[in-house]
Every structure is written in C-alpha cells, then in structure tokens.
Amino acid sequence: MTVVSDYLHVGSGEYSVEVLKPISDVDKLVDQALKGDIPNEVNNFFSQEMYLMNHYEGKTVIPGSTIKGMVRTRLELAIPGSCYIVDSRGSNYSPRYKSIFKPEHKKSDRFDPEDYPNVCPVCNLLGNSGLASRVNFSDFVSSDKTDVIKISNVGYEVAKKGARFSGKVVYNSLSKEELGMLFYGFGIRVQNGRVLSKVQLLGRFKYEDKRFGRVTFSIGAVNSSDVISSIQAFQTKYRPRDFKEDW
Ligand SMILES: [Zn+2]
Incomplete structure (x- = not known):
C-alpha cells in the first residue's frame, strides 16, 4: 500500500502527552488537585495531546482489521444484493461519504433471496x-519515518506521501470470481487490458481534508494475467458498482 496524499493517519486509539518542564513538587500538585484546586499553571507542564499510530519494533503498523474493514465496505456498497454490515452501523455519514458511495442507492436495493x-x-x-x-x-507495516502535524492545535502522527506499507492477505480455496472480488475491494481495476490501482480512502480526515487518507494498493504475489482474468470474472458475475473516491 502506498500513501498518495500528503498524510495518512490511522489512529491507535492512544495519545501521548509530553511533560515539558520538570515538576519540582509533585506531592503538592497532587494534593492541590485532589482538593479540587487545580492550579492554572498545571497546563504549562504538559504538551498538547498527540494522537499516535500503532507501532511495533520501530515500525508503523496499520491493523489488519482496518484493512479488512476497508475492503468489506467497498464490496458491500459495490455488490447489488449483498448485505450491508459495515456502514449501516458506522459513523461515516458525512456529506462527502454520501456523495462518493451513494449509500441510499444501496438501501433501496432489494435484497433478493433468489x-x-x-x-x-x-x-x-x-x-x-x-x-x-x-x-x-x-x-500492514512500514519502516518509513512518520511525522507529526497539527490540526486545530492537536497533534497527529502521520505517514507521509510515498510511504509504503506491506502486508499479506492469506486465502483458502477461493473461486476465480472470489479472488477477483478481493482485488476489487482493494481498488484494483482492469482498464484496456491493464491492471490499475484506484485511489481508496483510509483513516482520519479522509472526507474533510484532501491532504489526508488517499492510498493505492499493488499486488506482489499474483501475476497480472491472473489478476486481470479474475477481476473480469468477478465483474461478469456480480456487476458491481464503482466509486470515484479521489474527490
Ligand atoms: Zn452478507
């Protein structure tokens, strides 16, 4: 996966606060705080909070569950008659989300048990x-250096443009159409007989700020004629919708 926007932030759900200057009398401060008397200057000891990404052994990590959720959302919205699990309980109801994915179209699709x-x-x-x-x-793991940028005075750790994350997708006895479905969920398309990577949106601020959240995927371990034939088989069988996410 390559970051093609300026920044990508996929949060770990944790944030850090740095201590900016030594606190000489911690006991006194704690005492005061416990009595409900929090001195004004206490804020001066700490930095603004900073929202972190996940890390493991010095590398930046995007959880597999996040990647899977991205793939699933695309497929549920693309395939007529599929169920609609991810986004019906999600909070992605920004106007931008609606204009890209047109989920109201999805809701009106009649689920056909036939x-x-x-x-x-x-x-x-x-x-x-x-x-x-x-x-x-x-x-999905990257060794590229991250940066911190501020949005409304809050820090976010970000992967920068050009950063590459790699990961593995392991599958078991998929049919050709199903393999094509998987590629389709990663934004892989076939155009004029060639494999193309469509921009997909991921992470924070993707609907609010063009500098954020655009990624593309490429496939390492499958040869391109197999990619092409499986995507074509998927499209022939399921007639999926498509979206232009690169707003
Ligand atoms: Zn389903």
Missing part, C-alpha cells in the same frame, strides 16, 4: 458473526 438463498457473497468471502472468514489480513 440471488443468495444461503449467504451473500461478501459474508461468504469475509465471514460474519456466525461464519468464518476465508480470507485473513495481516497487519
């Missing part, structure tokens, strides 16, 4: 609460 009497194609591939996933996503 099409999928047992399980919809997305659940069949990626699992649901009662069904194991047939695809596993590793974490």
Whole structure:
C-alpha cells in the first residue's frame, strides 16, 4: 500500500502527552488537585495531546482489521444484493461519504433471496458473526519515518506521501470470481487490458481534508494475467458498482 496524499493517519486509539518542564513538587500538585484546586499553571507542564499510530519494533503498523474493514465496505456498497454490515452501523455519514458511495442507492436495493438463498457473497468471502472468514489480513507495516502535524492545535502522527506499507492477505480455496472480488475491494481495476490501482480512502480526515487518507494498493504475489482474468470474472458475475473516491 502506498500513501498518495500528503498524510495518512490511522489512529491507535492512544495519545501521548509530553511533560515539558520538570515538576519540582509533585506531592503538592497532587494534593492541590485532589482538593479540587487545580492550579492554572498545571497546563504549562504538559504538551498538547498527540494522537499516535500503532507501532511495533520501530515500525508503523496499520491493523489488519482496518484493512479488512476497508475492503468489506467497498464490496458491500459495490455488490447489488449483498448485505450491508459495515456502514449501516458506522459513523461515516458525512456529506462527502454520501456523495462518493451513494449509500441510499444501496438501501433501496432489494435484497433478493433468489440471488443468495444461503449467504451473500461478501459474508461468504469475509465471514460474519456466525461464519468464518476465508480470507485473513495481516497487519500492514512500514519502516518509513512518520511525522507529526497539527490540526486545530492537536497533534497527529502521520505517514507521509510515498510511504509504503506491506502486508499479506492469506486465502483458502477461493473461486476465480472470489479472488477477483478481493482485488476489487482493494481498488484494483482492469482498464484496456491493464491492471490499475484506484485511489481508496483510509483513516482520519479522509472526507474533510484532501491532504489526508488517499492510498493505492499493488499486488506482489499474483501475476497480472491472473489478476486481470479474475477481476473480469468477478465483474461478469456480480456487476458491481464503482466509486470515484479521489474527490
Ligand atoms: Zn452478507
């Protein structure tokens, strides 16, 4: 995965605060605070909070579950008649989200049990609460240096333009159309007989700030004629919708 916007922030849910100057009498400060008398100058001891990304052994990490969620959202919105698990409970209801993905179109799609009497194609591939996933996503890891930028005076750790993350997607006995479905969820397309990587949105501020959240994916381990034929097989069978995410 390559970051093609200026920044990418996928939060770890943690933030750090730095101590800016030594505190000479901690006991006194704590005492005061416990009595409800928090001195004004206490803020001067600490930096603004900074929202971090995940790290492991010095590398920056995007959880596999985040990548899987991205793929699943795209497939649920793209495939007519599939169920609609991710975004129906999500909070992605910004006007930008609506204009890109047109989820109201999705809601009006009649679920046709004739099409999928047992399980919809997305659940069949990626699992649901009662069904194991047939695809596993590793974490995506980068050794490129991150930076910190401020948005409304709050720091965010970001991967920068050109940063590359790599990860593995492990699957088990997929049909050709299902393999194509997986590629499609990563934004891989075929145009004039060639493989193309579409921009996908990921992480914080993707709908609010053009400098954030644009990534593309490329495939390492499958040869391009197999990629092309599987995507074509998927499109022929499922007639997916497409989205232009690069707003
Ligand atoms: Zn489903």
